[in-house]
Amino acid sequence: xxxxxxxxxxxxxxxxxxxxxxxxxxxxxxxxxxxxxxxxxxxxxxxxxxxxxxxxxxxxxxxxxxxxxxxxxxxxxxxxxxxxxxxxxxxxxxxxxxxxxxxxxxxxxxxxxxxxxxxxxxxxxxxxxxxxxxxxxxxxxxxxxxxxxxxxxxxxxxxxxxxxxxxxxxxxxxxxxxxxxxxxxx
Amino acid sequence: xxxxxxxxxxxxxxxxxxxxxxxxxxxxxxxxxxxxxxxxxxxxxxxxxxxxxxxxxxxxxxxxxxxxxxxxxxxxxxxxxxxxxxxxxxxxxxxxxxxxxxxxxxxxxxxxxxxxxxxxxxxxxxxxxxxxxxxxxxxxxxxxxxxxxxxxxxxxxxxxxxxxxxxxxxxxxxxxxxxxxxxxxxxxxxxxxxxxxxxxxxxxxxxxxxxxxxxxxxxxxxxxxxxxxxxxxxxxxxxxxxxxxxxxxxxxxxxxx
Numbered sequence: 001x002x003x004x005x006x007x008x009x010x011x012x013x014x015x016x017x018x019x020x021x022x023x024x025x026x027x028x029x030x031x032x033x034x035x036x037x038x039x040x041x042x043x044x045x046x047x048x049x050x051x052x053x054x055x056x057x058x059x060x061x062x063x064x065x066x067x068x069x070x071x072x073x074x075x076x077x078x079x080x081x082x083x084x085x086x087x088x089x090x091x092x093x094x095x096x097x098x099x100x101x102x103x104x105x106x107x108x109x110x111x112x113x114x115x116x117x118x119x120x121x122x123x124x125x126x127x128x129x130x131x132x133x134x135x136x137x138x139x140x141x142x143x144x145x146x147x148x149x150x151x152x153x154x155x156x157x158x159x160x161x162x163x164x165x166x167x168x169x170x171x172x173x174x175x176x177x178x179x180x181x182x183x184x185x186x
Numbered sequence: 187x188x189x190x191x192x193x194x195x196x197x198x199x200x201x202x203x204x205x206x207x208x209x210x211x212x213x214x215x216x217x218x219x220x221x222x223x224x225x226x227x228x229x230x231x232x233x234x235x236x237x238x239x240x241x242x243x244x245x246x247x248x249x250x251x252x253x254x255x256x257x258x259x260x261x262x263x264x265x266x267x268x269x270x271x272x273x274x275x276x277x278x279x280x281x282x283x284x285x286x287x288x289x290x291x292x293x294x295x296x297x298x299x300x301x302x303x304x305x306x307x308x309x310x311x312x313x314x315x316x317x318x319x320x321x322x323x324x325x326x327x328x329x330x331x332x333x334x335x336x337x338x339x340x341x342x343x344x345x346x347x348x349x350x351x352x353x354x355x356x357x358x359x360x361x362x363x364x365x366x367x368x369x370x371x372x373x374x375x376x377x378x379x380x381x382x383x384x385x386x387x388x389x390x391x392x393x394x395x396x397x398x399x400x401x402x403x404x405x406x407x408x409x410x411x412x413x414x415x416x417x418x419x420x421x422x423x424x425x426x427x428x429x430x431x432x433x434x435x436x437x438x439x440x441x442x443x
Contacts, residue, residue: 053239
């Protein structure tokens with residue numbers, strides 16, 4: 001600073017406006033007028049731009065976004081409620097269907113069982129009849145066979161007696177003997 | 187001239203010099219000129235306007251990164267004002283927002299080497315502080331009438347102490363524009379002088395050869411650290427200026443505390 005000229009000439013103030021006076025620049029009243037003048041203009045312009053253009057615009061952007069988010073959240077909430085309702089309806093329908101299916105299955109089983117029982121009873125009855133008939137037939141055949149056996153035994157005994165002693169023996173005696181033998185043998 | 191330029195390169199005060207670019211003449215005996223300070227005020231306003239208007243021109247529902255920054259600055263100041271002065275304080279939102287952005291951008295642009303720091307001049311910070319001060323007084327009386335004077339009479343103070351307390355309250359109220367403006371001005375001024383002094387050490391020491399180069403490492407490291415600190419201060423002072431403005435405006439809206 002000491003090396004600087006302290007002259008008040010216009011030429012020196014062109015080189016270094018503030019320093020020409022040797023004052024500490026921030027405290028040099030010479031510059032206050034210009035600074036205040038331009039501060040008023042520039043800050044005024046800034047205030048106008050902020051108040052009229054920039055801030056309303058940003059405010060609108062933020063508001064729209066908040067509205068949109070609120071709307072979307074409400075929409076999501078509504079959809080969720082609808083989904084819950086649909087799920088409840090579905091659960092109810094499923095429960096009913098399950099109950100129906102159970103009923104149908106039960107009825108079908110009962111019906112099938114009844115049919116099987118009826119069939120079995122019928123077949124049992126048929127079989128019983130057939131068995132009875134067969135048994136009766138067997139009994140008849142056995143009785144027939146026994147009766148034949150007696151006749152054959154009597155004839156055979158008669159023939160044998162004839163052969164051994166040669167006639168003369170009464171048929172009645174032979175029959176009595178055969179009967180006795182058969183009773184003893186059987 | 188060459189000698190003067192060399193002296194300027196290490197003179198820490200030279201960076202605050204105001205040079206006329208165009209002189210317009212005088213208004214009421216006061217010289218009005220377009221100076222380097224005025225140029226940077228124009229640059230500051232142009233940058234703020236460009237930043238806020240260009241980034242939001244898309245009005246994107248999903249914001250781009252830059253639009254996000256514009257929205258964050260909006261919400262930052264809006265929340266600051268709403269928390270300090272309530273919903274009614276939002277009528278001053280454009281004013282507080284303009285102040286905050288102006289101070290912030292002026293401080294940050296001042297960090298660029300060879301750029302002029304508008305807020306390093308007391309007249310600028312004092313003018314802004316007085317605007318806040320007068321806004322508080324005028325709005326305070328307009329809204330509350332004489333009830334605004336309740337600001338100086340805290341409730342629940344014993345009668346004997348009341349005159350003393352009122353005197354202190356009035357004094358502290360009147361000192362607000364001074365403290366508000368000097369805080370910002372002094373921070374900017376001192377920070378830039380400190381930076382320049384340490385950076386000047388680097389140049390001075392380098393002149394002493396190899397040993398000087400090694401010695402210059404320390405002031406260089408300090409300059410780097412101080413630069414980071416000054417960026418913090420640049421933001422912090424803008425924030426402090428804005429939040430104090432919000433609190434003072436709250437006094438105008440709710441004088442009885």
